[in-house]
Amino acid sequence: MLAMNYRGPLRVRLDHKPMPEIQHPQDAIVRVTRACICGSDLHLYNGSVPDTRVGMTFGHEFTGVVEEVGSDVHNLKVGDNVLVPFNIACGKCTFCKQGLYGNCHEANPQATAVGGIFGYSHTAGGYNGGQAEYVRVPYADVGPTVIPEGMTLDEAVMLTDVVPTGYQAAEMGGIQPGDTVVVFGAGPVGIMAARCAWLFGAGRVIIIDQIEYRLEFARNYAQCEAYNFRSLEDPVVFIKKTTESLGADVVIDAVGAEAAGNAMQTITGRKTLMQAGSATALHWAINSAKKGGIVSVVGVYGPTDNLVPIGNVVNKGLTIRANQASVKRLLPKLIEHVQNGVIDPKPLLTHHVPLEEVSDAYRIFSEKLDECIKPVLIPPSAKL
Ligand SMILES: NC(=O)c1ccc[n+]([C@@H]2O[C@H](COP(=O)([O-])OP(=O)(O)OC[C@H]3O[C@@H](n4cnc5c(N)ncnc54)[C@H](O)[C@@H]3O)[C@@H](O)[C@H]2O)c1
Ligand SMILES: [Zn+2]
Ligand SMILES: [Zn+2]
Numbered sequence: 251m252l253a254m255n256y257r258g259p260l261r262v263r264l265d266h267k268p269m270p271e272i273q274h275p276q277d278a279i280v281r282v283t284r285a286c287i288c289g290s291d292l293h294l295y296n297g298s299v300p301d302t303r304v305g306m307t308f309g310h311e312f313t314g315v316v317e318e319v320g321s322d323v324h325n326l327k328v329g330d331n332v333l334v335p336f337n338i339a340c341g342k343c344t345f346c347k348q349g350l351y352g353n354c355h356e357a358n359p360q361a362t363a364v365g366g367i368f369g370y371s372h373t374a375g376g377y378n379g380g381q382a383e384y385v386r387v388p389y390a391d392v393g394p395t396v397i398p399e400g401m402t403l404d405e406a407v408m409l410t411d412v413v414p415t416g417y418q419a420a421e422m423g424g425i426q427p428g429d430t431v432v433v434f435g436a437g438p439v440g441i442m443a444a445r446c447a448w449l450f451g452a453g454r455v456i457i458i459d460q461i462e463y464r465l466e467f468a469r470n471y472a473q474c475e476a477y478n479f480r481s482l483e484d485p486v487v488f489i490k491k492t493t494e495s496l497g498a499d500v501v502i503d504a505v506g507a508e509a510a511g512n513a514m515q516t517i518t519g520r521k522t523l524m525q526a527g528s529a530t531a532l533h534w535a536i537n538s539a540k541k542g543g544i545v546s547v548v549g550v551y552g553p554t555d556n557l558v559p560i561g562n563v564v565n566k567g568l569t570i571r572a573n574q575a576s577v578k579r580l581l582p583k584l585i586e587h588v589q590n591g592v593i594d595p596k597p598l599l600t601h602h603v604p605l606e607e608v609s610d611a612y613r614i615f616s617e618k619l620d621e622c623i624k625p626v627l628i629p630p631s632a633k634l
Contacts, residue, residue: 251269259295264608278390292510311336314331314332350576381608383605404595404599416445420546430454430493432498446515506551
């Protein structure tokens, strides 16, 4: 089969790989019909996630058709059209039982923090992902969800990560009616978080990035204020000034390890890897929150230490909430929101790219070319 193949930092290519096989009675094999590239894949692509092995296939946001099921799979049948949450979760452990599907203790037993994630290095369990024609899906009774009648594949694939992650970012912010919410990062996740902040009753939503076309997209799509931090002297001072010197009630970090805007952070976090990613957006989030405010972090960082202003967290009495999104917990509500048009994720998929052109798709998305918000790969076998 054809599959994306990681060769080393900034090098991904299309290769022929062996077909995945059932390895456990609870596995399914899925023929992929859509597979997105995510900002999270860029951390792998840039070589900043530990234990990302050459030969790995990335891709944690995909839809597909069930081709084969193991003997212990009961909720799925061959031919089902499914969307597959990015978390790999057993459904039975103490964390899954609490709805913390992003922290499953069985799918990635070597780790104390993150659970299993498709195509996300051996740090997240070593599972191959869906940027391929076929993919092995473990715990197939838990994650995969049959795509409801009438829902398009573009809508469905956005429910595997971006919609739930943006929604959970807003949810973790504990937004109260009238709150001012600031979102750092106008990528697909930040734009969706800004859109969802209104659903929780925000009174004002501000998004900050450095890329004009993304800010323009956010203004239209999420009906929010959007500012370029390159044209602000200091984004933290700007937020203070625009909130009567108080700071924002809720601040969301939807940037993560590749944050730009501070040379020291870029050198220590991205160039020399002395810390687990550049913490610029996290700094700005902490410092622009009002006293007693909430910082919600969905931007991904590595597992080691970061140079963050933890003293300010204490002195300001901030609540920081963070996690990988628990897709399965949120799906029933979000499927409804997409079906009745409260959330329309399709416009974020600006680039439909044949799987064969996977390396171009990574370059375009990574370098923010061609006004790209988010690419989705379509394997040749998607039309079978
Ligand atoms: N927690 C989860 O479950 C989860 C799920 C999906 C993605 N993520 C993470 O969310 C983050 C965003 O993902 P995405 O797909 O939107 O990525 P993306 O790369 O498309 O977007 C990131 C945006 O941040 C902007 N940016 C860079 N530095 C900034 C700064 N200092 N301040 C404000 N904006 C800045 C970039 O210009 C870019 O537009 C990533 O870290 C990704 O790994 C987390
Ligand atoms: Zn993702
Ligand atoms: Zn579990």
